[in-house]
Amino acid sequence: MQHIRSLSLYDQGDHRFIMLGWEEQEEEVAVQTNQYVISSGGEVVLLDPGGAHVFPRVLANVAELFELRNINHIFYSHQDPDVSSGITLWLSMAEKASVHISGLWVRFLPHFGIYDVKRIAPIPDKGETLTLANGKKLLVIPSHFLHSTGCFSLYDPSSKILFSGDIGTAIFPKGGRYPVAEDLDSHLKYMEGFHKRYMASNAACRRWVKMVSALDVEHIAPQHGAFIKGRQNVKKFLSWFENLTCGVDILDEIYGR
Numbered sequence: 001m002q003h004i005r006s007l008s009l010y011d012q013g014d015h016r017f018i019m020l021g022w023e024e025q026e027e028e029v030a031v032q033t034n035q036y037v038i039s040s041g042g043e044v045v046l047l048d049p050g051g052a053h054v055f056p057r058v059l060a061n062v063a064e065l066f067e068l069r070n071i072n073h074i075f076y077s078h079q080d081p082d083v084s085s086g087i088t089l090w091l092s093m094a095e096k097a098s099v100h101i102s103g104l105w106v107r108f109l110p111h112f113g114i115y116d117v118k119r120i121a122p123i124p125d126k127g128e129t130l131t132l133a134n135g136k137k138l139l140v141i142p143s144h145f146l147h148s149t150g151c152f153s154l155y156d157p158s159s160k161i162l163f164s165g166d167i168g169t170a171i172f173p174k175g176g177r178y179p180v181a182e183d184l185d186s187h188l189k190y191m192e193g194f195h196k197r198y199m200a201s202n203a204a205c206r207r208w209v210k211m212v213s214a215l216d217v218e219h220i221a222p223q224h225g226a227f228i229k230g231r232q233n234v235k236k237f238l239s240w241f242e243n244l245t246c247g248v249d250i251l252d253e254i255y256g257r
Contacts, residue, residue: 005021006018006019006020006021006061006064006065007019007021007179007180007227009036009159009161009219009221009227010156010158010159010161012158012159014039014040014041014042014134015038015039015040015041015136015158015159016037016038016039016040017036017037017038017156017159017161017221018036018037018038018039018065019034019035019036019179019221019227020034020035020036020037020058020061020062021057021061022034022177022179023054023057026174026175026177030053030082031082031171031224032172032177032224032225033048033050033051033054033082033083033223033224034048034221034222034223034224034225034227035047035048035049035050035054035058035061036048036163036221037062037065037066038138038156038159039065039066039070040132040134040136040158041132041133041134041136042070042133042134043070043072043073043132043133043134044062044066044070044071044072044073045071045072045073045074045075045130045132045138046062046071046073046074046075046090046094046097047075047077047154047163047221048075048076048077048083048084048163048165048223049062049074049086049090050082050083050086051081051082051083051084051085051086052085052086052089053082053085053086054086055086055089055090058086059089059093068093068094069094069095069096071090071093071094071096071097072096072097072098072132072133073097073098073100073130074087074090074091074094074097074098074099074100075100075101075130075138075140075152075154075163076099076100076101076102077143077148077151077152077153077154077163077165077166077223078101078102078105078147078148078150078151078152078165078166079101079102079105079108079148079150080148080166082223083165083223084101084112085112087099087109087112087113087114088112088113088114091114091119097119098119098120098121099119099120099121100121100123100130100140101120101121101122101123102122102123102125102148102150102151102152103122103123103124103125103150104125104149104150105148105150106120106122123140123152125142125144125150126142127139127140127141127142127152128140130154136158137157138154138155138156138157139154139155139156139157139215140152140153140154141153141154141155141162141208141211141212141215142208142211143164143165143167143208144204145199145200145201145204145247146165146166146167146199146200146204146205146208147166147198147199147200148166151165151166152165153165153167153208153212155212155215155217157215157216159218159219160216160217160218160219161217161218161219161220161221162212162215162217162219162220162221162234163221163223164220164221164222164223165222165223166194166198166222166223166224167195167199167208167220167222167241168191168220168221168222168225168228168237169191169194169195169198169222169223169224169225170187170190170191170194170222170224170225170226171190171191171193171194171224171225172190172225173190177226178226179226179227180226180227180229181225181226181227181228181229181233182229182230182233183233184228184232184233184236184237184240185236187226187228188240190225191225194224195241195244195246196244196245196246196247196250197246197247197254198246198247199244199246199247200246200247200248201246201247201248201249202243202244202245202246202247202249204247205241205242205244205246206242208241209238209241209242212238213238217231217234218230218231218234219234220233220234220237
């Protein structure tokens with residue numbers, strides 16, 4: 001098992017893309033999660049900063065790198081508790097931040113303790129472009145039904161890194177985790193079970209791959225598992241995902257007939 005501190009994935013002047021470090025000990029009952037930060041022109045964007053369970057560790061990782069007052073945006077790919085149940089804690093610490101989450105899930109935020117939605121920026125179904133103060137743009141890409149009904153990926157054209165949320169997840173055996181996947185062929189065995197059960201259908205997979213293939217993606221950063229490094233691995237993953245049968249495609253298998 002590797003324990004990693006925060007890992008720089010892209011660093012060009014004032015534009016950085018960082019994978020935050022993991023907890024030192026593997027959890028027995030909670031799924032492992034990745035958190036990411038984009039910093040650009042003095043602004044900080046958090047990507048799926050996680051639930052209340054990991055908040056102290058993620059806060060420490062972020063505070064080690066940036067001033068909390070510079071967090072302007074918090075992007076949530078979807079509504080799951082491992083992604084967003086720490087939202088009240090983050091809004092209290094990052095006092096200037098706006099929260100970007102699917103408009104489909106805003107009405108559920110009171111169940112996380114959010115009643116004042118003035119700092120909530122609902123993302124429309126077709127996605128949007130988030131423009132930072134320095135003019136850099138982040139593209140919010142629909143990924144509905146993969147695996148949430150209202151779900152988004154985020155593409156950073158500067159780093160050419162696609163933050164894919166739960167798409168690209170890997171579930172490692174105990175003691176077998178690693179932060180970066182450099183050989184997708186050997187990595188796929190940790191991905192298949194999750195994607196077959198948590199992704200809704202091959203039709204949704206193909207629709208997302210069609211959109212993503214139009215972008216210049218060099219790396220994929222998923223919310224669980226390992227960072228998928230390099231264009232060849234990205235190409236292999238997209239081809240695999242495009243042809244995956246999953247969810248309602250395999251109802252008989254899931255229901256046991």
